[in-house]
Amino acid sequence: MSTTTSTGRRWSWSPLTVRLMLAQTAVLAVGLIIVVVTAVLIGPNMFYHELVQAGHADAATGLVHLQDAFRSVSLTALVIGGLPALYIAGLLTFYLYRTIGRSLASFSTAAGEVAAGNYEVRVTSAKLGPEFDSLASSFNEMAARLDAVDTTRRQMLADLAHEMRTPLASLKGHLEGIEDGVVELDGHTTGILNAQITRLERLARDIRQLTAAEEGMTRMQLxxxxxxxxxxxxxxxxxxxxxxxxxxxxxxxxxxxxxxxxxxxxxxxxxxxxxxxxxxxxxxxxxxxxxxxxxxxxxxxxxxxxxxxxxxxxxxxxxxxxxxxxxxxxxxxxxxxxxxxxxxxxxxxxxxxxxxxxxxxxxxxxxxxxxxxxxxxxx
CATH class of the missing domain: 3.30.565.10 (Histidine kinase-like ATPase, C-terminal domain)
Structure with a gap:
C-alpha cells in the first residue's frame, strides 16, 4: 500500500508502520471498550449498591427505573466523545509512526549505501528525541571514519606505487644490464641491488606500521x-x-x-x-x-x-x-x-x-x- 504526498513523492507503508499502527489502534479500542463497559454497565450498579449500603434503599429503589436512561445517555456521550478521540489518536499515531518509519527507512538506505562503498552518505536527525539524534550522530561518525580509512587506503596505495617505482626501476635496469653484459655483477653492483632491496623492505615495514597506527590498530602498552x-x-x-x-x-x-x-x-x-x-x-x-x-x-x-x-x-x-x-x-x-x-x-x-x-x-x-x-x- 502506498500514498502520494503533496510534494509528489510516493511514500509506501512499511510493514513496521502497519504493525505499529494496528497495535496502537488495538490498544486504543480496548481502552475505549473498557471505559464504555465501566461507565454503562458497572457504574450504575455500583452506585445502586452504595445507596443501599448507606441506608437509602428507598431512594435506590426509585433510581432503578433511571438506570436504563442513564446507560443510554452515557453510551451516547461516550460514542460522541470517544470516536473523535479515537480518530484523533489514530491520526497522531499515524503521523508518529510514519515519521519513525521514514527515519528507519533513511537509515536502511544509508546503511545500504555504506555497504556498497559510498562512505559519503549522511543521515539527518528525525527530531524524535535524543535517542534518534544519538543514533544519527553515531551513524554519521561511523561513515566519516570509514570514509577517512578508505581515503587513507587509496592514497596510501597511490603513494606506495609512486615510491616503489624508483627502486624497482633501478633493480630492473641493473638486472637487464647484467643480462646484456653491459653491467658487471661485481661488488659495486651487488651493493646497489642490496641497497634497493633494503629500501623496499623498509618501505613495506613502514607502510604496515603507519597503516596500523592510523587505523587505530596499534596496541599501546602504557x-x-x-x-x-x-x-x-x-x-x-x-x-x-x-x-x-x-x-x-x-x-x-x-x-x-x-x-x-x-x-x-x-x-x-x-x-x-x-x-x-x-x-x-x-x-x-x-x-x-x-x-x-x-x-x-x-x-x-x-x-x-x-x-x-x-x-x-x-x-x-x-x-x-x-x-x-x-x-x-x-x-x-x-x-x-x-x-x-x-x-x-x-x-x-x-x-x-x-x-x-x-x-x-x-x-x-x-x-x-x-x-x-x-x-x-x-x-
Missing part, C-alpha cells in the same frame, strides 16, 4: 616509565652513527625531579629514534643534535633540535605527511622511506600527546617537540 631513561637510550643507540658522520649529539634534562609517566616504551623509543635519525640525515658533519627532556608538573616535553639544513616555511606544514620530502632531489640517496615522521606523529597522538615541528628557515636547523601530559584519559 606503563609508568622514566622519560629520561628512554631519552638516554635513544641517544646512546644513535651515537655511533653520529660519531661516524662527525656530528655531536647530546642529551639534556631540565625541570623537576624525574618521575614516571605512562608511556609505551617500545613505541616511544621508536619515535625518539625516528626523530634522531631524521635529524642526523639532515645535519652535515660538524653539526650538533640535542635531545632536551623537560620535566614539568603537568607534562613531559621532548625536543630534538639540530643545526642542519632547516625547513622552509612552505614545507613546514607538510613535514608529517606521508612520503613528503622537502627536497626530493637530495633525499633520494638517503635511504629514508618518507614515513618516519608520519609514523612518529601518529604514535605520539595514540599515547595522548602531540608532535610539532618548527624551523627558522633553510640552513638554520629544525626542532621537533613532543608534548606528553602526565594525566591523560588513556593513561
Amino acid at each position: 606503563t609508568p616509565q622514566d622519560p629520561q631513561h628512554l631519552a638516554d637510550q635513544a641517544v646512546a643507540a644513535i651515537e655511533p652513527d653520529a660519531a661516524g658522520k662527525g656530528v655531536s649529539i647530546t642529551s639534556l634534562s631540565t625541570g623537576m625531579d624525574v618521575t614516571p609517566i605512562p608511556l609505551d616504551p617500545e613505541r616511544m623509543g621508536q619515535v625518539l629514534s625516528n626523530l634522531l635519525e631524521n635529524a642526523l640525515r639532515h645535519t652535515p658533519p660538524g653539526g650538533t643534535i640535542t635531545l632536551h627532556t623537560d620535566h614539568a608538573p603537568e607534562a613531559v616535553t621532548y625536543t630534538v633540535t639540530d643545526s642542519g639544513e632547516g625547513i622552509s616555511s612552505e614545507s613546514l606544514p607538510h613535514v608529517f605527511e606521508r612520503f613528503y620530502r622537502a627536497n626530493t632531489g637530495r633525499e633520494a640517496h638517503r635511504g629514508g622511506s618518507g614515513l618516519g615522521l608520519a609514523i612518529s606523529k601518529t604514535l605520539i597522538e595514540a599515547q595522548g600527546g602531540t608532535l610539532e615541528a618548527t624551523s627558522a628557515g633553510p640552513g638554520r636547523g629544525a626542532s621537533f617537540r613532543i608534548h606528553l601530559p602526565r594525566h591523560r584519559p588513556n593513561g
Whole structure:
C-alpha cells in the first residue's frame, strides 16, 4: 500500500508502520471498550449498591427505573466523545509512526549505501528525541571514519606505487644490464641491488606500521616509565652513527625531579629514534643534535633540535605527511622511506600527546617537540 504526498513523492507503508499502527489502534479500542463497559454497565450498579449500603434503599429503589436512561445517555456521550478521540489518536499515531518509519527507512538506505562503498552518505536527525539524534550522530561518525580509512587506503596505495617505482626501476635496469653484459655483477653492483632491496623492505615495514597506527590498530602498552631513561637510550643507540658522520649529539634534562609517566616504551623509543635519525640525515658533519627532556608538573616535553639544513616555511606544514620530502632531489640517496615522521606523529597522538615541528628557515636547523601530559584519559 502506498500514498502520494503533496510534494509528489510516493511514500509506501512499511510493514513496521502497519504493525505499529494496528497495535496502537488495538490498544486504543480496548481502552475505549473498557471505559464504555465501566461507565454503562458497572457504574450504575455500583452506585445502586452504595445507596443501599448507606441506608437509602428507598431512594435506590426509585433510581432503578433511571438506570436504563442513564446507560443510554452515557453510551451516547461516550460514542460522541470517544470516536473523535479515537480518530484523533489514530491520526497522531499515524503521523508518529510514519515519521519513525521514514527515519528507519533513511537509515536502511544509508546503511545500504555504506555497504556498497559510498562512505559519503549522511543521515539527518528525525527530531524524535535524543535517542534518534544519538543514533544519527553515531551513524554519521561511523561513515566519516570509514570514509577517512578508505581515503587513507587509496592514497596510501597511490603513494606506495609512486615510491616503489624508483627502486624497482633501478633493480630492473641493473638486472637487464647484467643480462646484456653491459653491467658487471661485481661488488659495486651487488651493493646497489642490496641497497634497493633494503629500501623496499623498509618501505613495506613502514607502510604496515603507519597503516596500523592510523587505523587505530596499534596496541599501546602504557606503563609508568622514566622519560629520561628512554631519552638516554635513544641517544646512546644513535651515537655511533653520529660519531661516524662527525656530528655531536647530546642529551639534556631540565625541570623537576624525574618521575614516571605512562608511556609505551617500545613505541616511544621508536619515535625518539625516528626523530634522531631524521635529524642526523639532515645535519652535515660538524653539526650538533640535542635531545632536551623537560620535566614539568603537568607534562613531559621532548625536543630534538639540530643545526642542519632547516625547513622552509612552505614545507613546514607538510613535514608529517606521508612520503613528503622537502627536497626530493637530495633525499633520494638517503635511504629514508618518507614515513618516519608520519609514523612518529601518529604514535605520539595514540599515547595522548602531540608532535610539532618548527624551523627558522633553510640552513638554520629544525626542532621537533613532543608534548606528553602526565594525566591523560588513556593513561
